[in-house]
Amino acid sequence: MDLTTWVIAFAAAGLAVLILLAVILLQRLGALARRLGGGSDIGARLEAIGAQNERLEREFRAELARSRAESAQNAHSARGELVQTLNGFTQLLQNQVATIAQVQNERLSTLTQSNEQRLDAVRATLEQRLEVLRSDNAQKLEQMRATVDEKLHATLEQRLGESFKQVSERLEQVHKGLGEMQSLAAGVGDLKKVLTNVKTRGTWGEVQLENLLEQILTAAQYDKNVVTRPGSGERVEFAIRLPGRDPDGGPCWLPIDAKFPLADYQQLVEAQERGEAGAVELHARALERRIKDQAADIHSKYVAPPHTTDFALLYLPVEGLYAEVLRRPGLADALQRDFRVTIAGPTTLAAMLNSLQMGFRTLAIEQRSSEVRKLLGAVKTEFGRFGEILAATRRKLEQASSSIGDAEARTRAIARQLRDVEALPAIEAERLLATEPRLVYDADAGAPAGGDDAEPPASRDGAS
Numbered sequence: 001m002d003l004t005t006w007v008i009a010f011a012a013a014g015l016a017v018l019i020l021l022a023v024i025l026l027q028r029l030g031a032l033a034r035r036l037g038g039g040s041d042i043g044a045r046l047e048a049i050g051a052q053n054e055r056l057e058r059e060f061r062a063e064l065a066r067s068r069a070e071s072a073q074n075a076h077s078a079r080g081e082l083v084q085t086l087n088g089f090t091q092l093l094q095n096q097v098a099t100i101a102q103v104q105n106e107r108l109s110t111l112t113q114s115n116e117q118r119l120d121a122v123r124a125t126l127e128q129r130l131e132v133l134r135s136d137n138a139q140k141l142e143q144m145r146a147t148v149d150e151k152l153h154a155t156l157e158q159r160l161g162e163s164f165k166q167v168s169e170r171l172e173q174v175h176k177g178l179g180e181m182q183s184l185a186a187g188v189g190d191l192k193k194v195l196t197n198v199k200t201r202g203t204w205g206e207v208q209l210e211n212l213l214e215q216i217l218t219a220a221q222y223d224k225n226v227v228t229r230p231g232s233g234e235r236v237e238f239a240i241r242l243p244g245r246d247p248d249g250g251p252c253w254l255p256i257d258a259k260f261p262l263a264d265y266q267q268l269v270e271a272q273e274r275g276e277a278g279a280v281e282l283h284a285r286a287l288e289r290r291i292k293d294q295a296a297d298i299h300s301k302y303v304a305p306p307h308t309t310d311f312a313l314l315y316l317p318v319e320g321l322y323a324e325v326l327r328r329p330g331l332a333d334a335l336q337r338d339f340r341v342t343i344a345g346p347t348t349l350a351a352m353l354n355s356l357q358m359g360f361r362t363l364a365i366e367q368r369s370s371e372v373r374k375l376l377g378a379v380k381t382e383f384g385r386f387g388e389i390l391a392a393t394r395r396k397l398e399q400a401s402s403s404i405g406d407a408e409a410r411t412r413a414i415a416r417q418l419r420d421v422e423a424l425p426a427i428e429a430e431r432l433l434a435t436e437p438r439l440v441y442d443a444d445a446g447a448p449a450g451g452d453d454a455e456p457p458a459s460r461d462g463a464s
Helices: 003-036 040-195 200-217 263-272 278-302 319-329 333-340 346-367 371-419 425-436
Strands: 220-226 236-245 251-258 310-316 341-344
Touching: 003 040, 200 236, 200 251, 200 319, 200 346, 220 251, 251 278, 263 278, 263 425, 278 310, 278 319, 278 333, 278 341, 310 346, 319 333, 319 346, 333 341, 341 346, 346 371, 371 425
Parallel strands: 251 310, 310 341
Antiparallel strands: 220 236, 236 251
């Protein structure tokens, strides 16, 4: 809206106000005349007032016409000045734009020339440095080649020296090994001479049997040189103490005697190596007779039920001998049936002793069944307490889970509130977090608790 329109609007508004005032004045004068009854003086006054109002109305209309003319003239003048001002501003703006474009073109040209000069300088410097680097690399490669050749030669000489040294040491070790093998052969010969003695062979079998008993059983579960037959002076080498009791109140023994018929077994092995079937059968029968004689001797000397078990064990200290005895058809059954003697090798005797040990443990468990029952009662009581503790733990875990759920809900609410906040770069964020005091969020109060004057952190860009 221009200035002329504003002036006309103000003039119209003023005219309307004056007409309204004149109408109100006339209405009040008419009402006053009617109230006074229409006297002559009042009529004259009213006529004078009416004439004055007509004069005022004529003057007001003349003034209004004059105001309209002045307003139109002022509006025309203002419109001309505004057009001139706009034309001047447009010309000035065009001149400034042309000047700025010229300056920018000059600066761009200058910058282009400067960049070309700098690129030429950088290219020259780069070529120079590349040439220097190439020469340095060539020198270093030559030095490395010389160093590698020198170290390779030294390493080769060192490795050859070490190899010759190792070969010499190995030859010396082989020489020592040959000497030890000769000593071992002499020892084997001495052992063979020792084993040819019957008493020595028996002692070796007893020592091996004692080692097995010591490894598997406790000292209270077996004994040595035991008189198993009452009234007899014969003593068995080893006897296992069983839980049963004889009529006299003593323990029930399981006799174990070690036998080693080496001569018969060695002759049988030599005949098998020669492949002589007749000699093999002859020596096998001799070994079978020797085993039966030893079983009969064990039965007559050591088996006396109920002081002992109704059978005894014949221990053969060599697995090969035990396998050869088992290979003879019906020999093991005959020994058990006729002499109540069971043969056992090192592995078989170890298995039997393990079985007996398990039986001893079972018996001990049965004897302590009352203690076990009491222990189970105590365990049951403690298990009830454990159930209570487990229920309390479950309640605590449920409380912790509920707290975690609340924390997750609050975290999502905070994330929604911070959705419009602009994120800072990682480096700036780390710097701010390292320098600014950190706030500790109080989960119960729902507000940050960083101190007495702690306030909620404001967003970086002023938005919430």
